Each structure stands twice: as structure tokens, then as C-alpha cells.
Amino acid sequence: MNNQNELAINGGIPVRDSKIFYGRQCIEADDIEAVTGTLSSPFITCGPKVTEFEKRLCDFTGAKYSVAVSNGTAALHCACIAAGIGPGDEVITSPITFAASANCAFYCGAKPVFADINPETYNIDPESIRAHITEKTKAVIAVDFTGQVVQIEEIRKICDEYNLVFIEDAAHSIGTKYNGDSVGSLADMTTFSFHPVKTITGGEGGAILTNNKDYYDKLTLAHAHGIIRDKQMMEEGAHEGVWYYEQIMLGYNYRMTDFQAALLISQLSKMERFKSRRKTIVAKYDEVFSKMPEIIVQKEIPESDTCRHLYIIGLDLEKLTCTRKEFFDAMSAENVQCQVHYIPVYWFPYYKNLGYEKGLCPVAEDVYSKIMSIPLYPLMTDDDVDDVITAVKKVVAAYRK
Numbered sequence: 407m408n409n410q411n412e413l414a415i416n417g418g419i420p421v422r423d424s425k426i427f428y429g430r431q432c433i434e435a436d437d438i439e440a441v442t443g444t445l446s447s448p449f450i451t452c453g454p455k456v457t458e459f460e461k462r463l464c465d466f467t468g469a470k471y472s473v474a475v476s477n478g479t480a481a482l483h484c485a486c487i488a489a490g491i492g493p494g495d496e497v498i499t500s501p502i503t504f505a506a507s508a509n510c511a512f513y514c515g516a517k518p519v520f521a522d523i524n525p526e527t528y529n530i531d532p533e534s535i536r537a538h539i540t541e542k543t544k545a546v547i548a549v550d551f552t553g554q555v556v557q558i559e560e561i562r563k564i565c566d567e568y569n570l571v572f573i574e575d576a577a578h579s580i581g582t583k584y585n586g587d588s589v590g591s592l593a594d595m596t597t598f599s600f601h602p603v604k605t606i607t608g609g610e611g612g613a614i615l616t617n618n619k620d621y622y623d624k625l626t627l628a629h630a631h632g633i634i635r636d637k638q639m640m641e642e643g644a645h646e647g648v649w650y651y652e653q654i655m656l657g658y659n660y661r662m663t664d665f666q667a668a669l670l671i672s673q674l675s676k677m678e679r680f681k682s683r684r685k686t687i688v689a690k691y692d693e694v695f696s697k698m699p700e701i702i703v704q705k706e707i708p709e710s711d712t713c714r715h716l717y718i719i720g721l722d723l724e725k726l727t728c729t730r731k732e733f734f735d736a737m738s739a740e741n742v743q744c745q746v747h748y749i750p751v752y753w754f755p756y757y758k759n760l761g762y763e764k765g766l767c768p769v770a771e772d773v774y775s776k777i778m779s780i781p782l783y784p785l786m787t788d789d790d791v792d793d794v795i796t797a798v799k800k801v802v803a804a805y806r807k
Contacts, residue, residue, distance in 0.1 A: 421797045422741035426790055428716075429603030429745075430783045432680065437672045444668040455664035459671050460613070463598075466674060467590025469615035471622035474667060475629045478577045478599025480660035481612035482510035482547070485595045488614075488624035489571040491516045495544035499575075500530040501750040501770045503549040507575050508751045516544065520752055522767040526705035528552065528718065528777075531769075532560035539564075545571040550579035550589065552747075553605075553715040554706050558584050558592050565594075573597065577612075580605050581681045581713030590615040595625075600666075603783070605680055605715055606673035608666035632657030681713040683784040687791055688714045691780075694795050700725045700802045702776065716747055717782040719798065720773070728805040734778055736804065740797040744778045 444455055460472040475481050491497060493515035499507050501520040508518035521534035528551050535546055546565055548556040556574065565572040574593035576582075582589045590596045595618075600611035614625050627634070632655035637645040640652050695701040702720030706712055721733055728736070737744050750770055752762035764771065781794050 420740045421800060422793045425741045425743055426781050426786075426793065427743045428779045428781050430785055431602040431607045432676075432784045433607075433669075434676075437669055440668040440672040441665045444665045447664070449664050451661065451663045453664040455667040455671065456662050459662075459667040459674075462671055462674055463590070463613055463615060466677065467588045467596075467615055469591045469596070470617045471615065471619070471625075473614045473622065473625040473629055474662040474670075475612045475614065475660040476662055477610045477660075478597060478601065478612040479506040479510070480629065480658070481597035481599070481614045482506055482573075482575065483513050483658070484625050484628040484660060485547075485573045485597055485614050486510045486514045486516070486545070487628040488595065488616075488621045489545050489573065491544050491571075494542060496540060496542040497545045497547055498535050498538050498543060499547040500549045500551065501752055501767045502528060502551060502748050502774065503575065503751065504577070504748060505751050505754065507547055507549050510547070517542075518751075519543070520750075520762075520767050520770075522769045523551075523773065525769050525773060527554060527707060528704055528773055529554060529556045530561075532557050532564060534767075535561065536564055539568055539570075543568065543570060545573055547573045547575050548593075549575040549577075550582065551716075552704065552712075552718055553578045553582055554704070554712045555579055555582050555584045555589055555592075555710045557707060558709070562593075571595070577601075577604065578715035579713065581677055583711040585709050586711075591617065594618060595621055600670060600673075603715075605684070605713060606670060606677060608662070608670040608673070611662050611666050611670060627655050628657050629660040630657060631659060680784045683786075684714050684782060685712075687782055687786060688712075688717060690791055691717055691782075691795070695719060695798070698799070698802060700806060701798070714782060716779045718747070718777050718779055720776045721778075723776060725807055726802070726805045727807055730776060730778065733801055733805065736801040737778075737780075737797055740800065742781065742794050742797040744780050746774075746777065747779050748774070750774055 463472040491514040495516040496519045497511035498519045511518040521538050524531045572593045574596040576589045576596050577599035579589045596615045598613045600608040632653050635651045696703050
């Protein structure tokens with residue numbers, strides 16, 4: 407370690423004066439105007455903006471049907487309900503994801519089963535999916551990790567072969583395309599999240615998209631208490647007047663507000679700009695980091711035209727004298743705050759108490775031990791991007807063997 411880098415890591419002058427974080431929303435004046443205008447309207451929930459946003463999502467993705475919900479977890483839960491997942495069923499998913507991708511199976515009384523990931527793309531491995539199918543398997547929830555789409559054709563083939571429901575967890579991948587077709591129109595059901603660090607945001611919010619009318623009808627019921635107001639669907643002779651409604655299944659209050667929808671409509675109109683900026687930053691990162699032997703760059707399948715939500719660097723720790731935590735802390739000292747996505751879901755105490763053990767997915771566990779997310783969002787300036795690159799280079803130089 408040279409003296410300059412030793413000083414920097416141990417309290418010297420950082421690369422940046424102010425902290426930059428791994429993700430940040432982009433809220434502009436017209437977004438605020440869209441929200442305040444809706445707050446001044448007669449409808450702030452259960453109104454026309456939600457319907458408009460659902461239509462805009464269909465137009466953007468090419469899906470036939472869209473149901474807007476309160477968050478991405480609600481979207482996954484509703485998708486599982488529509489898929490008919492219940493007690494005794496198994497749902498195959500990835501361990502390198504936010505816990506909701508697996509928890510949604512538990513919400514329905516089913517069991518999540520973890521398939522391993524591809525060591526280069528970090529997405530779920532279709533062959534591992536196949537290896538984990540049993541007579542209890544009901545569905546596959548494949549996660550578009552970082553925004554790169556999963557191997558749609560291979561997973562579709564497996565699901566068709568075993569009569570499984572294909573749910574694509576696209577919380578990271580709105581704007582991504584697979585062989586020219588937009589995410590949202592590819593799987594049996596696709597779920598989106600609109601959390602503030604995602605590509606577009608409603609503060610919170612989510613959606614489920616599908617081309618299947620039966621799934622759409624079930625999703626509509628599941629997210630709104632299982633209640634109907636269409637008298638043609640009611641028990642014969644039961645309709646008393648305009649106030650009358652019936653509950654025909656157990657549903658939930660997963661509705662989106664109109665002011666969230668208004669913000670999302672405004673955000674969706676900026677999607678191409680957001681996508682372009684993210685791709686520009688990713689290209690610059692790839693160019694630099696692919697030339698550094700100490701850094702492992704996530705690979706992409708050629709079918710995926712990716713709008714990246716996260717940028718992951720992997721550390722070749724055999725070429726460095728530090729641990730992942732020491733590298734992470736050194737980046738923070740340079741005022742570049744990274745994050746790690748994700749701890750393998752089955753490592754959590756809740757899962758361990760249910761009998762899940764370490765070692766289930768050795769590739770995922772190995773990948774987890776090396777990765778961290780560095781800043782990526784549209785508001786990053788070129789100087790911000792350069793600062794992140796400089797910080798990575800500085801820390802690598804400090805710990806290079």
C-alpha cells in the first residue's frame with residue numbers, strides 16, 4: 407500500500423466533499439405539479455388517475471392488462487393469489503433478491519424453494535430451476551436482478567413443460583427489453599415496484615401486468631378486498647341499488663392513491679430519458695472496470711437490452727489484501743456510499759427457524775460474498791460518475807496485492 411492511499415483510507419482527503427449514495431429519485435417541478443394538481447381534484451384515491459396510469463403502463467409495455475397496487479410486495483402477493491398458489495404448493499425463486507420475492511409464497515401458505523444463480527449474470531439459472539421442480543411446484547418467480555431480464559425463453563419452456571405459472575419479478579427492470587419486446591409483456595404475470603430508488607417512482611407503488619384475462623380478473627379482486635360492484639356478477643336478485651356491493655373472495659386493501667398515480671404518469675413520460683442516462687453511466691463504468699483485473703463486471707445475455715437499476719461490482723478478493731467490508735468502508739470514507747444487494751434470503755433468522763440452511767445455493771453465496779452496488783441514478787453528473795470511478799480505482803490501488 408503506498409503512502410498516499412494509506413492516508414486516504416485512514417482519514418486523508420476523500421475523493422468527494424459530499425456523500426453520494428447508491429440510488430436517488432429524480433423528482434422535478436412537473437412531477438410536483440402533477441401531484442398537487444391531483445390533491446386539488448375531487449379524487450385522491452379510487453379515481454381516474456389510477457386508471458390512466460394503468461393504461462399508460464399497458465401502452466408502454468405492450469401488456470393487455472395492468473393493475474396498479476400499493477407497492478411491489480403487494481404486486482407479488484396478488485400475483486401469487488391469481489396464480490392459485492396455496493398451502494402445500496412450492497414456488498421456485500432466486501435467493502439473490504429482496505425478501506418479498508420469496509415471502510409472497512409464505513403469504514399464500516406455500517413454500518419458497520431457492521434455485522441457484524448464474525455466476526456471471528447473477529440471474530436465476532434455468533437448469534437449477536429444472537433441478538428443483540417437484541410434484542408440488544406451482545410457479546416460478548424469476549427475478550430480473552439489477553434490471554437485466556432473465557432467460558425468458560428457457561424459463562418459459564420449463565414452465566410450459568411442467569404446467570407452471572411464470573411470474574417475472576421485474577421490480578428492477580422497467581424499461582428493459584428482451585429480443586425487442588418490453589418487460590411486462592413476456593411472462594404470465596409481471597410485477598413492478600416504484601420505490602424511490604427504482605427507475606421511476608411513486609414514492610411507493612407497484613403494478614402487475616398480464617395478457618391473461620382470467621389472471622387480470624383475479625388480480626382486480628385481490629387488490630381491492632375481493633369486492634365487486636358489477637350487478638351482473640352478483641347473486642341473482644341481490645342488487646338493491648347503486649350503493650350495493652358484494653365480497654366474493656378474500657382480498658386485500660392494496661390500492662394505489664391517485665396522487666401516486668399522477669406522479670407515476672409524470673415519471674413514466676420521462677422513462678426514455680432516465681433509461682438513456684442510466685445506460686450512459688453503465689457504459690462508462692463497464693469501459694473502466696472491465697479493464698481492472700481486481701473488479702468483476704456483471705455479464706449480460708445478448709437478448710437483454712437492459713435499463714439497469716443497480717450497478718454491481720464484484721471484487722476478486724484473491725487479488726486484493728482487504729475483505730469486502732474493508733473495501734466497502736474505504737469507499738464510504740471517500741464519500742461514495744455503496745450498498746450490498748442482496749443477502750441470500752434463506753440466511754435470515756426467520757428462514758433458518760423454518761429449517762432453511764446455508765449451502766443451499768453455493769453459487770449465490772459465493773457471488774454475495776464479493777459484490778456491492780455503486781451509485782447509479784439519472785441525476786448523477788459526469789463529475790459524480792468520475793468521482794465514483796476515481797474512488798474505486800483509489801481503493802483498489804490501496805489494497806492491490
